[in-house]
Structure formats: structure tokens, C-alpha cells
Amino acid sequence: MNWTLINGEFVERSNAKVDIEDRGYQFGDGIYEVIRVYNGKMFTVKEHLERFFRSAESISMSLEFTIEQLATQLQELIVKSNLKLGIIYMQATRGVAPRTHAFPAQNVPSTLVAYTKELERPLQKLENGVQTILVEDIRWLRCDIKSLNLLGNVLAKQKASENGCYEAIQSRGQEVTEGSSSNIFIIKDGVIYTHASDNLILKGITKDVILNLCVDNGIQVEERTFTKEELAAADEVFLSSTTSEVMPVIVIDGNAVNNGEPGLVTRKLQALFEAEITRQCGTLK
Known part of the structure; x- marks a missing residue:
């Protein structure tokens, strides 16, 4: 079964949806990472997640989780998806808010989405x-x-x-x-x-x-x-x-x-x- 991680919850891929007013959709207001998976294990996961958080800080975007929490959720996503060789794609946006260029109010939570994909080595x-x-x-x-x-x-x-x-x-x-x-x-x-x-x-x-x-x-x-x-x-x-x-x-x-x-x-x-x-x-x- 294909699974997607959305804001800490695992959802079947066919049921995964993001709001039309998400700022990632409206402005590209967000960040992303791609992590390689070999033998069901993430390669250089610490370095990827540190860059993910560094990118968030660079655009003044707060994330509602820690590196350790996210790493645990991503590994669970790998297990649930039975991924052996492939990638994890993940992105975080500044959340859902009425469309205006300036940042939304501080109480708007970011949106995190992650999913796996089988991908052979080239x-x-x-x-x-x-x-x-x-x-x-x-x-x-x-x-x-x-x-x-x-x-x-x-x-x-x-x-x-x-x-x-x-x-x-x-x-x-x-x-x-x-x-x-x-x-x-x-x-x-x-x-x-x-x-x-x-x-x-x-x-x-x-x-x-x-x-x-x-x-x-x-x-x-x-x-x-x-x-x-x-x-x-x-x-x-x-x-x-x-x-x-x-x-x-x-x-x-x-x-x-x-x-x-x-x-x-x-x-x-x-x-x-x-x-x-x-x-x-x-x-x-």
C-alpha cells in the first residue's frame, strides 16, 4: 500500500490532499528534501534533515517538530511502504492561509508532506x-x-x-x-x-x-x-x-x-x- 505522511499522520496516497490555499501551491513558499534509501535505510539522513531545518530558518519558517521526531516518522514511512531501494520526497510549506504575499499570522502551522518512491540506481x-x-x-x-x-x-x-x-x-x-x-x-x-x-x-x-x-x-x-x-x-x-x-x-x-x-x-x-x-x-x- 502507498502511504503519505501529512502533518504527522499516515494517509493512503489516494486520500492524500493539500488545501488549495496552501502557500506552497500559491507562492512556492516552502522547502524540500530528497533522501536516498538503500536496503530500507536512509543515507546521510542527519545531513539532509539538518539542511532541511537550515533552509526553513533561512526563510523564517517555523517547523512543528524536531529533527529526531521527523527522522522517526520518515523511517516509519519507509517500513509502512516496504521501501528497499528508492527515495523519500518531503516538503514543508508556510501553511494554509488566505492569499496575500506577506507571511500569515504566527499561529498558522506549517504543512509537512512526505512520500516514498521506488527508484533504481542509474x-x-x-x-x-x-x-x-x-x-x-x-x-x-x-x-x-x-x-x-x-x-x-x-x-x-x-x-x-x-x-x-x-x-x-x-x-x-x-x-x-x-x-x-x-x-x-x-x-x-x-x-x-x-x-x-x-x-x-x-x-x-x-x-x-x-x-x-x-x-x-x-x-x-x-x-x-x-x-x-x-x-x-x-x-x-x-x-x-x-x-x-x-x-x-x-x-x-x-x-x-x-x-x-x-x-x-x-x-x-x-x-x-x-x-x-x-x-x-x-x-x-
């Missing part, structure tokens, strides 16, 4: 790599907040889709920021570079796992901005996200990266990342 793409295109980053200046306002991301992803590509790599002028739903890494002369976690990108949970793995395994990595020229000249390129893991990029705007093959450093990081999944959630099947 094994073929992880093995062979993916194609990407470059697009101009037209989003707002608080991309560090994981908000429901994703129209810029949607338009970028649609352009990638229309061009037969897996992802759109965004840039502001010459400065590469991130993908439409991923962080971007380049490798040059054995050194990994990725955009610093500032207001222009989302501080990716998978990105942080990768950075820690690099430090622990003696792989040189620098968080700094890099240009489209540096991207084009990179020895290897990969992207990361909750569902993409460590994904090799083999084509950018029709031009091959590393002769169209995933590189050795990327392969090493894939192996290290899979080992971290196994450490937290058990052996991958």
Missing part, C-alpha cells in the same frame, strides 16, 4: 557516463536555500532533455555554478575543483560526502569557482546528487571529455562512494 549511466549541455544560470541569488521555487532549474533541465542530455551545466557569465539538479566537479592534473558552497549553489549532501572522502583518501580537492574555459579543458568531469551519486560526464555541448570515457579519478571516487553507502546502509545489491 547503473548503466554510472558505468558509461552522461551527456550534458551548457546553459545560462537565470536563477535567484539564494540558491543555497532548497526552496520549492524551481522554475529556473526546470527550464534548464527541459533544455537538456530536448537536446538528449542528462543534465544542464549552468553558468553566470563565464563562472560555472552547478547543474540544474546537481553539483559539478572538474579534475585537472589530478586535482578536483568544485564551486564553493556559497549563495550561488546548493550545498549538496552528496558533494560533502565526496569532499570528505577526498580528504580521508589523500585526493587533492579545492572548493573554488572555475570558468567555462577550465571546464572545457578539464581532464575529467563528473556531477553529483542524491540520485545520481558520482556520475561521470563524458560530453559537454557535443564535445567529448576524456575521449568520451569516465576517468580514473572519477572511477576511484565511485568506488569510495559505494563503500560509504555500504558502511551506512549495508551491502549494495
